[in-house]
Amino acid sequence: MPDVFSADDLRLVRAISTAGTLTGAARALKVDHSTAFRRLCAIEARLDAKLFERARQGYTPTQAGEMAIAAGTRILAELVDLERRLAGEDLRPSGIVRLTTTDTLIDVIAPVLAALRTEHPGIIVELIAANTFFTLTRREADIALRPAIAAPEGLAGRRLATVSTAPYASAAYLARCGKKPLRDYDWLGFEDSLGHLRSARWVSANVPDERIVLRANSLLALRSAAAAGLGVAALPCYLADPAAELRRVTTPLPDMEGSLWLLTHPDLRKVARIRTVLDFMADALLRQRGLIEGKRSRPRRG
Structure with a gap:
């Protein structure tokens, strides 16, 4: 048969x-x-x-x-x-490595990938920018770089840094509104698909609904809206601090913080090309820990 x-x-x-x-x-x-x-x-x-x-x-x-x-x-x-x-038997530091991360981290890792290319030209990175968590156990990706509270069960993870988040607004908005309690500002809120974020939960618990003037399903959209002067947005420091138009309204809030994890499947850790990318990214991102943890900021008013 x-x-x-x-x-x-x-x-x-x-x-x-x-x-x-x-x-x-x-x-x-x-x-x-x-x-x-x-x-x-x-x-x-x-x-x-x-x-x-x-x-x-x-x-x-x-x-x-x-x-x-x-x-x-x-x-x-x-x-x-x-x-x-x-x-796992492949010992060559060459070939394709599929890396997934959130769209908010692209600016952070782009220079890292450029340096990786210079040092290891035999490795080709396939970058998947997606806010959904690709399933590493099904080989949808080899490596994930993700903000999370903890590493998902069944994956090998390395915690790189605390991800600090703070309220941000444009300098013009803050000059116009003056200093006031956080709940009294106009706020840029989170659409339901981002409701799992600790910052979204904080906003839901601490900001009255009538103070929400816009909601978005993208942190990049919230950053743009805040930079345009629409109101205050809770943003990761690594995303908002480099934006020249934005200022912190307060210091980072502990209730919003998470962790940055570099993850892979345990069976893939010994693959030479994946091990090379993991080690290279970890070393490079640890050097950017100050940015990720919100320790490189400008004054509140510029």
């Missing part, structure tokens, strides 16, 4: 189960609907078994489908684990 399943077939079956629709599965796998449909029909023809019941509401696994989904999930996890372990 010829092989019934390829890894791509297993990924298709799993994607249909996860999405509940063929359209959703095709979108997740970045193929068109007709391709996904033909592949599913071919799999079922080879098996002589139906894997999903089709209905207007979506695709429901049959008993055979449930068996295929369970086995496929296990096999795909084993393939990822094998890939990770084999990657």
Whole structure:
């Protein structure tokens, strides 16, 4: 009997189960609907078994489908684990390293990556700027640089610095409004997608709703709005201190602070190119600890 399943077939079956629709599965796998449909029909023809019941509401696994989904999930996890372990045998400090970080840290790490390129030209960094946490265990990225309270379970992490956050506003706004209690300023708030941030929780707990004059789902947008004079924004010091238009309204607030973590999967730490990037980034970012911890600031009024 010829092989019934390829890894791509297993990924298709799993994607249909996860999405509940063929359209959703095709979108997740970045193929068109007709391709996904033909592949599913071919799999079922080879098996002589139906894997999903089709209905207007979506695709429901049959008993055979449930068996295929369970086995496929296990096999795909084993393939990822094998890939990770084999990657650990690669001792060459060259090749591609996938690095993910938040958009707010791009200005901080760009000079680091330039220096890395000079010292290790054989390493090519694929930089993924995303505020969602890529899953390192699935090899969506090799290294993550993230502000967080703690390192996620199952990852090897190095804490580089405290991430200090303070209220910022433009010099013109502060001159116009004068000194007053924090809650009495116009505030730039956080859209719900940023509600997990400690700074967002602080604003929610300490600033009346009627003082919020704008909300955004991006810290870069909040920085721009504050620089334009709309009001006060809670921003990481590494993001706001380099902005010439901004001034701290107060010193950094302990209730807003977090930590900066450099993370990878334990199986990848011995890969030469990944170990090289981890060590290089850690050394370079530790030299910028003053900026990250808010110890390089200008006076409140300029």
